[in-house]
Amino acid sequence: MPSEANLKFTINYDVTELNLTATQRKDLGNKVIERIVDRTREEQLDKNNKPWKTPTYSEAYAKSEDFKIAGKQKGTVNLTLTGDMLDDLKVIEHGVGYIDIGYKTSYSGAGKVEGNVIGSYGKPNPRPKLARDFLGIKKDELGFLLEDVVRPTIAETFKEMTQSQVNKAVKSILASIKIE
Amino acid sequence: MNNIKLEIDKLKNKLSETIRDNLQVNTNFYRTLGDYIVQVIRNRTRQGYGVDVPRGTKKPLKPLSSKYINYRIKYKNLSSETNPGTSNLTLTGHMLDSLTSIATNKYVRIDFTDKFAKDKAKWNAESKEKRIFMNLSSDEYKDISEIVKDYLLEKINLAIKKEFR
Numbered sequence: 001m002p003s004e005a006n007l008k009f010t011i012n013y014d015v016t017e018l019n020l021t022a023t024q025r026k027d028l029g030n031k032v033i034e035r036i037v038d039r040t041r042e043e044q045l046d047k048n049n050k051p052w053k054t055p056t057y058s059e060a061y062a063k064s065e066d067f068k069i070a071g072k073q074k075g076t077v078n079l080t081l082t083g084d085m086l087d088d089l090k091v092i093e094h095g096v097g098y099i100d101i102g103y104k105t106s107y108s109g110a111g112k113v114e115g116n117v118i119g120s121y122g123k124p125n126p127r128p129k130l131a132r133d134f135l136g137i138k139k140d141e142l143g144f145l146l147e148d149v150v151r152p153t154i155a156e157t158f159k160e161m162t163q164s165q166v167n168k169a170v171k172s173i174l175a176s177i178k179i180e
Numbered sequence: 181m182n183n184i185k186l187e188i189d190k191l192k193n194k195l196s197e198t199i200r201d202n203l204q205v206n207t208n209f210y211r212t213l214g215d216y217i218v219q220v221i222r223n224r225t226r227q228g229y230g231v232d233v234p235r236g237t238k239k240p241l242k243p244l245s246s247k248y249i250n251y252r253i254k255y256k257n258l259s260s261e262t263n264p265g266t267s268n269l270t271l272t273g274h275m276l277d278s279l280t281s282i283a284t285n286k287y288v289r290i291d292f293t294d295k296f297a298k299d300k301a302k303w304n305a306e307s308k309e310k311r312i313f314m315n316l317s318s319d320e321y322k323d324i325s326e327i328v329k330d331y332l333l334e335k336i337n338l339a340i341k342k343e344f345r
Contacts, residue, residue: 147187154188158195162336169203170328174321176210176287177217179234179314180298 002114008102029091031145047136214281214288228268231315242309
């Protein structure tokens with residue numbers, strides 16, 4: 001049974017500094033997932049934006065029927081055989097101060113996920129050198145995505161700020177109309 | 181996340197400052213506003229409506245007496261802006277034509293260029309018919325508010341574009 005810890009990662013944020021709504025948390029989670037999928041599929045980089053430690057698939061896997069059917073190449077390690085695993089990446093849970101992204105232990109491909117994350121690939125022990133840990137995101141990238149999520153809030157705040165200040169100013173300008 | 185929070189706060193402060201700096205209006209704007217108000221009062225009065233109190237409702241001016249209508253029928257210099265039987269505070273047109281605005285950078289004053297025109301407006305307001313027109317109605321204030329608001333928003337938007345381009 002795969003360990004829950006190997007199937008997900010958590011984005012924690014300080015609630016005293018950031019007040020994300022449920023929609024914003026979900027939105028941020030989805031943006032992070034989008035980035036992970038792109039990074040893994042297109043750029044073939046791990047969660048720290050580093051190339052995989054083992055940049056080719058194993059001989060055995062490369063010779064497998066599934067591998068051939070999927071039309072994959074040995075040197076293109078993008079964790080995409082049928083595409084299911086990356087497509088199934090989800091926001092599992094979110095609440096005030098945290099967003100969990102990954103897979104539930106009940107997920108049919110949980111073993112495959114764990115195999116990639118810790119490098120076990122069906123063996124009992126983790127093999128860090130073979131691991132292709134794709135579950136995570138670099139802090140600076142997370143920052144950019146967060147900015148995208150909160151930007152509409154800034155626009156909204158700005159609108160409210162402008163409206164209230166302009167309304168006050170209009171009132172005072174109207175008061176300065178003197179009719180003799 | 182700390183850095184982003186700081187950046188957002190900085191941005192909000194800068195926006196707030198830009199808004200605050202652009203909420204004032206200058207003499208030119210007061211002059212334009214004054215000209216508009218003069219037109220509003222003049223046109224409404226010529227259409228035969230007065231406003232009794234500031235932010236009141238426009239109401240038809242009291243009708244003219246038959247004696248005065250007869251006088252106007254015979255009057256040679258009757259303005260083309262009126263008819264003998266029309267109650268719109270216009271005989272020669274002098275009083276309403278004398279309406280003007282005086283703008284400074286602090287206020288705009290609506291007044292008359294001519295003392296006699298001002299006196300006539302006063303007599304009309306104080307007469308038993310009470311033809312009061314030197315006020316702005318609630319709807320007229322609303323229109324003026326929109327003009328001021330649009331002007332300020334445009335000014336703020338321009339300043340923000342300049343500041344954050």
